[in-house]
Amino acid sequence: MTGMVSEAFISPTHEYRIDSPSSSWSPEQILAHPLFPKVRRDHIRNFTRILGSDRRLTKLMMDSGRLVTASVIVALHAAMDEREPTTWPTLARLKGIIGDSTLASERNVTLMVARLRDTGYVVSEPAEGDARMKLLRPTSLLMEHDRAFLAALIGPLGRLHPDGRYRPLIEEDPDFHLAFRRNWARVARTTAAVLAASQPMAMFYSRHCGYLALLIVAQQAFSGDGGQGPGFSQIARRLGVSRTHIRDLFADAVALGLVELGPKGGREVSLTPKMMAAFDQFLASTAAGYDRLMAQTHDTYMQSPSKQPSAPEHGPRLTEGA
DSSP, X not given: OTTOSOGGGGSOOOSOOOOSTTXXXXXXXXXXXXXXXXXXXXXXXXXXXXXXXXXXXXXXXXXHHHHHHHHHHHHHHHHOOTTOGGGSOOHHHHHHHHHHHTSSOHHHHXXXXXXXXXXXXXXXXXXXXXXXXXXXXXXXXXXXXXXXXHHHHHGGGGGGOTTOTTHHHHTTOHHHHHXXXXXXXXXXXXXXXXXXXXXXXXXXXTXXXXXXXXXXXXXXXXXXXXXXXXXXXXXXXXXXXXXXXXXXXXXXXXXXXXXXXXXXXXXXXXXXXXXXXXXXXXHHHHHHHHHHHHHHXXXXXXXXXXXXXXXXXXXXXXXXXO
């Protein structure tokens, strides 16, 4: 999965920057940043690129609730202390986090975990020393896909930080990935709730394929070329769902003033100014939260012993020809 995110994200691109190693951007700063349109474009492009390149990952991303559930399982695993049962990644802890977000009911969380387990993304194992407790552990398949997901979701923010702090995440470094998810575990409950806080975005996040369908439409809406939006059939084919499902999804979005439909027939979908503003605000707000975590993770990760320069050798140095 490595290489799905453009190297441009970690190259100096603009003098508008923050130089302090531990600094991060606020939502207002991100929205006002001259590179924000490119961050948005790359976020949408990365997701749609994954959509066309890895059908297994696409299936995982089809439901936002399942995607968040998988992310929380990875985070709880990364933050677990074997000696402290209150940190164990159990189904009960997972339900508490996801349930607070209203993205899924407790019953649906149970069903999503079962689905992730059946498809090889998660295993359930007895806790050492207490076989009554079942711990949810991500498989190597889920860990690989989560690294790709984070690179697509957060990697575009590297444009705002020419210091290269996003390089380990973009390159899908496994150790950095665990360190980031360990930090994210502390705010997972808040992050999940933020996803449901924006009514326009929650409408799409709560529906099967909703966010991916929105991104397909947004890709055209933010392109600036004035072209027609994608039609129901085109979106349905890309997502592998029925045209009826897509029609019903966007009919509800029309009722909320979020999208407009073209003449009968293909029913091309376009975003209203209300939806475009909501998308940008949501992206900036979530990006700011991730940017704070990235700053924290980068600082602690680069200070770890494994990342420090090795001590110089003091033995005799051989010269050429010696």
